[in-house]
Amino acid sequence: METNPFIDEVIRKRRSKRGFLDQAVDMAMVKDILAAAGSAPSSSNSQPWRCYVITGAARERITTLAVDAYRAAPDGQAPEYPFFPQPLHEPYASRFNGFRGQLGDAQGCCRSDKVKRRRDVERQFRFFDAPVGIIFTMDRRLEWASFLCYGGFLQNIMLAARGRGLDTCPQQIWSLQHPLLRAELGLAEEQMVVAGMSLGWADDSLPENRMTVPRLPLDEFVTFVAD
């Protein structure tokens, strides 16, 4: 049987990019990406995703408000759902700290430098200068299974973007901005802000966009059971 190595290549080469060029993205392209992503599988075809594409003046307004809200309470914003247990246990703590250290090094910011760290968080809320921001919501009355479905949908967007030369950064940090997003986007109370995503043409001159983020070797996460 023939394989299509192109698909593996797209999967392997996708990276989260944290800096984008000041170059517009054709809205027809965004629509094609989202339409393709909507073919993701979901439990009994429940399709729990809902998204808001934010560009132009709305993007300016929402990112400005988000940065202001963060500055007003840099340690006081809470997401709509827990990200990690506190404290985080091994082996996840080492992976988390390893990644944060690697990203901080690339961005020229050590973890103890509060001022620079806040500046980097503000960049998150500017969609890293990407011309397109997407906010994802889900009906909070659904169960954990719907988060599984959501992951496939998000990955589809990220891969379909790569297929067009675009890049992304998935950003659960946007869940911290749920009060502002609820007001700006007119979200119904049952809609939970799951995440955001930056979408645009990556600026690959930035060190943080050229990091190699390590992955586990196969035998550390797969058990083959044959007998």
Ligand SMILES: Cc1cc2nc3c(=O)[nH]c(=O)nc-3n(C[C@H](O)[C@H](O)[C@H](O)COP(=O)(O)O)c2cc1C
């Ligand atoms: C559900 C999810 C949420 C994430 N949230 C953020 C985020 O808020 N900010 C950010 O910079 N990266 C975020 N990321 C990107 C991860 O840090 C990144 O996927 C991981 O370090 C692996 O790197 P890679 O995507 O470049 O392969 C998120 C990724 C996922 C899957």
